[in-house]
Amino acid sequence: MIIRSVNYVGSFSKEEDCPKEEIPEFAFIGRSNVGKSSLINMLCGKKDLVKVSQTPGKTRTINFFRVNDAMHFVDLPGYGYAKISQQERSRFEKMIFEYLAKRQQLQCVFVLIDSRHTPQQLDLDFVNRLGELQIPFALLFTKADKQGRSTTDKHIALFKKEMLKSWEALPQLFVTSAVTKLGREQLLAFIEKIAKRAD
Template identity: 50%
Template sequence: MVITDAKFVKSSSTLQECPSPNKPEYAFIGRSNVGKSSLLNMLCQRKNLAKTSGTPGKTRLINHYLINNQWYFVDLPGYGYAKLSKKERLKFTNLINDYLLHRSNLVSLFVLVDSRHPPMEQDLDFINNLGKNGIPFSIVFTKTDKLKPMQLENNTLVYKKRLLQDWAEIPQLFFTSVITQKGRDEILQFIEKLNKQ
């Protein structure tokens, strides 16, 4: 798949504010600072399409990007950012849940996890809730360029073993790096296949 056009459409603070659900959507979520915005920019080959920041918790709204005038990438707020107040965390949790449970045109969710870290309970709980609610998703390992190949292989093995404690089979996995462009073709091919179904 070739992305010829990618443009920011709008930021929404509620599900009701989102664009009309008349085009397929592929959403990205993960812990704060896992690299969602950077991955979106890499996939679209646009340096500043999605605003990136070294400050966790920067994405606080649902951001829609129209791709090739045919479908959307959606950048969701990160979860697990400890410096937010309890009230703000609850607001984000409700916003994310509302989107995931009620967005009729959501085709698939990409859950981003940092490839350098062992499985985190927050990620695993989130993934298990997706399963309970029947939300289609895949797991995207980010920042793979920061690891040596053997380290990445070992970390992936640990993750797979942990997932198999809760899942009968392992969800689709992608391995990405915004530096080397690793994983870009695989994710776009995956989306292209889903768009044709």
């Protein structure tokens, strides 16, 4: 898929305020600071379409981008950010799960996982909740430029092993880097295929 145009649509704090238009939608989710906003910028070929920050918890709303006038990319706030109050954290969680559960147009959720780490319970829990809600998802292992391929592969193998304890089949999986653009072509081809199927 070639990105011809990307337009910022708006930022929303509840699912019911999100655009009603029924075009295929792809959401990006993952723990705070995993690289969601950077990945959307990388996919769209724009440096600062979405704000990126050193400080976790940067994205606090559901942000819509219209791609090629044919689909939406959605940047979601991170989960599991420790430095906000319990009250605020549950507000974020409610916002994310309401969006995920209600959104009919949602074709696939990209769950971003930091490839530098061994499997984190928080990510496994999140993936299991998606399973319970029967929401289609794929896994993206981010920041692969930060270490050698063998370390990335080892962390991916461990994640798969953890998942296979409760899942019969594994989702589609991609290795990405917002710095080297690794995974961009594969991911865009995957998105195009799903968007076509949804038409």
